[in-house]
Amino acid sequence: MKKRYFLKTGTAMLGVAWLSPYLAGITGKSKVVAIASNKFEITKTEEQWRKILTPSQFYVLRKHGTESAHTSSLDKQYANGTYLCAGCDLPLFKSQTKFNSGTGWPSFYAPINGAIGTSIDKLFFISRVEVHCHRCGGHLGHVFNDGPKPTGKRYCMNGVALKFIES
Template sequence: MATSNSEFEISKTEEEWRKVLTPEQFQVLRKHGTERAHTSPLDKQYGKGTFVCAGCELPLFSSETKFNSGTGWPSFFDPMENAIATTVDKSLFMTRTEVHCSRCGGHLGHVFNDGPKPTGKRYCMNGVSLKFVAD
């Protein structure tokens, strides 16, 4: 698994990322920030389509795997094949599994073991790190 920005298929300098991302997208995708809960319109997006990385447009999640977790962030129970990478995040005095885009390394959110069947996973994503492409 890639551990630094230079190991991803898409690699840009901070300046290059700032030119293509909004300030909020940059803070979340490149600086591991978190958007405030209940602020993303994608949390309530239940149309048919694909959620892609806001940084590189890699397809990440199908709308068929989206569910309402009640957390205020878009949540999914299964990513698309080879779409994500994970690392251990020990910030905020806890250990969590951080989820990244496998192509550009952008921070997407975290995955937890309290999701619905069939996976039991809850991929809790920052809406600002995603774009929705309708079918």
């Protein structure tokens, strides 16, 4: 009986972990509301955001979604330039701080000063630091403490949340 209980419990835990990106809209509502209630320089209704963003941009920026790994052309973009928020065009990262993390998402070791805000993202069994645009509050990705020098940070961003302007 113990073996059966262990298998059922393990299967349930794996299922919850696997489904967590899809359940985020259910369990993560309080965080979404908390960020949405902040005073940002740019605020729009959900309908206004839907009119200016693609469905995938809306899902990531406004609903705190995550794009699939290795799907963004910005992951392997290494030209000189600036990465902007896809929601409001605020400059967020310079190409000089970009590195190949091997994760499948564009990664940077430092943002432009004052460009981002952070909050704690607690989803199921993990706690992460969420990164959002300082001007419009759009969800960009997460920051981890496993990046390169000089900061030791890895700003793992959703490529769909960014625009690249070559210089």
